[in-house]
Amino acid sequence: MTPRRRTASHQVSAALLTAAETVLDRDGTDGVTVRAVAHEAAVSPMSVYHRFVNKEGLVVALATRALEELATAIGAADDADSAERFRAACRGYREFALRHPARYSLIFGVGSPLRDQSSAVAVTGRAVFDTLATLIDQMGSLPPQSDSVEAAQIVWGAIHGAVTIEQVGIGQTPDADATFENLLTLLIGGLRDRWAVPDPRQQD
Amino acid sequence: MTPRRRTASHQVSAALLTAAETVLDRDGTDGVTVRAVAHEAAVSPMSVYHRFVNKEGLVVALATRALEELATAIGAADDADSAERFRAACRGYREFALRHPARYSLIFGVGSPLRDQSSAVAVTGRAVFDTLATLIDQMGSLPPQSDSVEAAQIVWGAIHGAVTIEQVGIGQTPDADATFENLLTLLIGGLRDRWAVPDPRQQD
Incomplete structure (x- = not known):
């Protein structure tokens, strides 16, 4: 060839x-x-x-492409301030979700190909997640490793919920932009100073 | 008759x-x-x-019933401590969502009947939301009115995202129970002490 x-x-x-x-x-x-x-x-x-x-092959290829686009949307910020970088990443995430609802639903909605954690597409998904964890790590005083994963999961859940409520059109506040910024303020404040996650291995 | x-x-x-x-x-x-x-x-x-x-009539009736169940799940807690009451409400919310994914998706998923904010079912939905806002109000030092609505929207989004990621099965942490509790800890800490929402009417 x-x-x-x-x-x-x-x-x-x-x-x-x-x-x-x-x-x-x-x-x-x-x-x-x-x-x-x-x-x-x-x-x-x-x-x-x-x-x-087959359809599954198409879905995996589309999900991989969408996750790469999402990674770009999150990783584009190069602000020197770590909290601003985190804000910019979350804004990029939201923009991607609002601009491409079908792609967003494909990767994170019911039947997501990421469910199979051993698949190649799940590795791509995990890389996006790890980018978020790194951004959180850079922001502050979190203990290393397991806690930044916990923190990233919490942040991801919070912004995922915010954007899906916005996509569906059932939010209860008048200004979705302002509410999203308020969410980020709460997350940054909470992650930086007030939040100490117990080590799961030490829980009973 | x-x-x-x-x-x-x-x-x-x-x-x-x-x-x-x-x-x-x-x-x-x-x-x-x-x-x-x-x-x-x-x-x-x-x-x-x-x-x-028609189908729409069935959906509205089912959504109303599901929202009433959700209200019960949220409002059942009678703990004297306001933060514990908030935690119990959020746990009740999560349990409802995980136990009844189809009902949950009907009320908050794509095509939600709550989109029409003037409908009777949206009034029922708003009452559930207001219950959450009241629980947040009782917890602490938030300024009244508009801010507790902002806070409730943020909390709702955060727990909605957490439970939908859990429903789909794409969470990245080993213990979803622990992660949900960590989310609640972060939210309570953030709402109580660190979070001051700017009045939207005073923003430029």
Whole structure:
């Protein structure tokens, strides 16, 4: 196989993935089928099958791409102040979720491919999570290791809940931007000074 | 109409609603149709139609019942200590969500009937929210009114995110119970002492 042909094949895969993303954004996870993606890309179903095998293969590829986009959205901030960097990362997370609700739901909604923690896509997901944990670590006085994972889980849950309530449209405050900033203020304050997580190994 | 006949009619409605809840728990929101509920209750579709009109009527009735259950789960605690009462309420919330994922998704998931804020079911939802705000108010030094609503929204978002991540099965910590308790500790600490929400009317 020549380099030229490898490139061409890679380009076909990328074009199919882009078509799949178009279907996802338009029709949601349920709409992502080999047939629908083939139709969107104007190729035969066999071409899609050849590269992604089935719906699950499409979902994993789409989830991996979405997680990479989310990682970029979180990691783009280069503010010198660690709390501002954390804020910027959380804002980037929220923006991604609000701009791409179907992609967000695919990665974190019911039936998420991240459930299988041994899968390659779960490793990509864990890398995003670890980025959040590092940002939290850099902010302050948390004890190392297990606690920054606890803290990252709590932060992730809190911002996940905030953005999904916003996506659904059932928030009870007048200004979702302000409420999100208030959440970040509470999290930063809580994580920095007031929060001491008991070591789970020492709990009874 | 005699009292006896009113009671009988009410009992039929209650039996149909229980059948609808069985369908919801088994098949999710998508499965709740006039036909499916009629089949479950072993009555004619016309009987269901007569009381609930359509799928939307069933969803609203189920959401109202679920919100009442959630209110009970939150409000059952009578601990003298306000922080313990808050913890118990949040634990009750989590238990409801984990025990009844389909009901939880119906009220707070995509397509939630609470989106229409002028509807009767949204008033029921708001009452649950206000219970949470009152519990937060009782805990401490928050300024009154607008701020306890902000605080309740933040708390709701945080626990909503925690329980939905748990429902989907994509949490990154080994002990979900411990992580939820750590979340509550962070929220209580943050709400009590460290958090001052700017008045939105004074923001530029």
